[in-house]
Amino acid sequence: MSTRRTFLKQGGLLAGASLLPMHHIMAEVMGIEAGEMKPLRRNVGIYMERGGTIGWMIDKEGVIVIDTQFPDQAKNLIGKIKEKTDRQVDLLINTHHHGDHSGGNIAFKGFVKQIVAHTNSKFHQERVAKERGTLEKNLLPDTTYDTNWSKKIGGETVSLHYFGAGHTSGDTLIHLENANVVHMGDLMFNHRMPNIDAVAGASIKNWIKLLKQARRTFDKDTLYIFGHAGQGFEVTGSAADLKEMEIYLKKLLKYVKKEQKKGTSLEQLKEKTELIPKAEDWQGGRFKNVNLQVAWDELKQA
Numbered sequence: 174m175s176t177r178r179t180f181l182k183q184g185g186l187l188a189g190a191s192l193l194p195m196h197h198i199m200a201e202v203m204g205i206e207a208g209e210m211k212p213l214r215r216n217v218g219i220y221m222e223r224g225g226t227i228g229w230m231i232d233k234e235g236v237i238v239i240d241t242q243f244p245d246q247a248k249n250l251i252g253k254i255k256e257k258t259d260r261q262v263d264l265l266i267n268t269h270h271h272g273d274h275s276g277g278n279i280a281f282k283g284f285v286k287q288i289v290a291h292t293n294s295k296f297h298q299e300r301v302a303k304e305r306g307t308l309e310k311n312l313l314p315d316t317t318y319d320t321n322w323s324k325k326i327g328g329e330t331v332s333l334h335y336f337g338a339g340h341t342s343g344d345t346l347i348h349l350e351n352a353n354v355v356h357m358g359d360l361m362f363n364h365r366m367p368n369i370d371a372v373a374g375a376s377i378k379n380w381i382k383l384l385k386q387a388r389r390t391f392d393k394d395t396l397y398i399f400g401h402a403g404q405g406f407e408v409t410g411s412a413a414d415l416k417e418m419e420i421y422l423k424k425l426l427k428y429v430k431k432e433q434k435k436g437t438s439l440e441q442l443k444e445k446t447e448l449i450p451k452a453e454d455w456q457g458g459r460f461k462n463v464n465l466q467v468a469w470d471e472l473k474q475a
Contacts, residue, residue, distance in 0.1 A: 238264070
């Protein structure tokens with residue numbers, strides 16, 4: 174069953190939401206205290222504070238971390254890891270290059286044995302850092318892959334999959350096989366308008382295909398971790414949630430194509446559109462114009 178919207182009483186959490194930082198609001202809405210290492214399955218869990226959802230695996234023989242948010246948050250996470258184990262991190266994986274997922278890498282310097290990401294992800298991370306003059310503040314992956322990559326860490330086997338461009342051109346799906354947990358990174362925005370990074374090679378059309386491929390690759394018992402979620406929605410879910418994201422992207426393309434045929438200009442479209450018709454529960458105005466712009470450009474180039 175698809176992840177349902179959490180019921181929120183007007184006199185409860187959201188009534189006082191303006192008094193709390195947004196990452197604390199979102200964590201509490203989803204039943205997770207900000208800064209809490211929440212277990213999911215078989216030594217695998219999530220950590221939320223500020224930025225994309227972090228995944229982790231800790232057992233007696235190995236430690237895996239997936240994404241790092243920002244430096245301060247990464248330092249907090251390291252403190253939590255040290256409370257659980259005397260081990261260093263054996264493997265750090267970046268789902269993609271964006272700063273809210275890889276900006277905290279630098280905090281792991283000297284505390285991690287190996288960092289891996291897709292080849293395109295490392296390229297974009299280095300490119301953006303050079304453009305901003307912040308290369309020295311980044312810790313880049315020392316290992317890259319192109320299609321598939323796998324390694325045994327402690328009692329877990331972690332497999333990395335690349336299904337082509339989606340949110341960027343370098344998004345990795347990470348399967349913790351024994352726990353049967355897949356971290357989707359920003360390939361999953363659960364009922365929240367996604368960031369679609371065209372500069373970094375995003376593709377809405379292939380994003381739709383890769384979500385379908387993910388549903389076919391992993392089984393019905395797979396638990397998915399999402400990079401982000403809309404207010405009242407969870408950062409974990411099932412294949413049904415991937416299907417809903419796929420439907421949203423299809424509706425986005427269908428709506429923009431219809432408006433193009435009507436002669437609507439891009440600026441008119443941005444002005445009149447608040448939510449995507451028949452996908453009104455996909456909130457998040459911050460990326461509304463990005464969604465419309467990228468869909469417009471993809472359809473024009475087709």
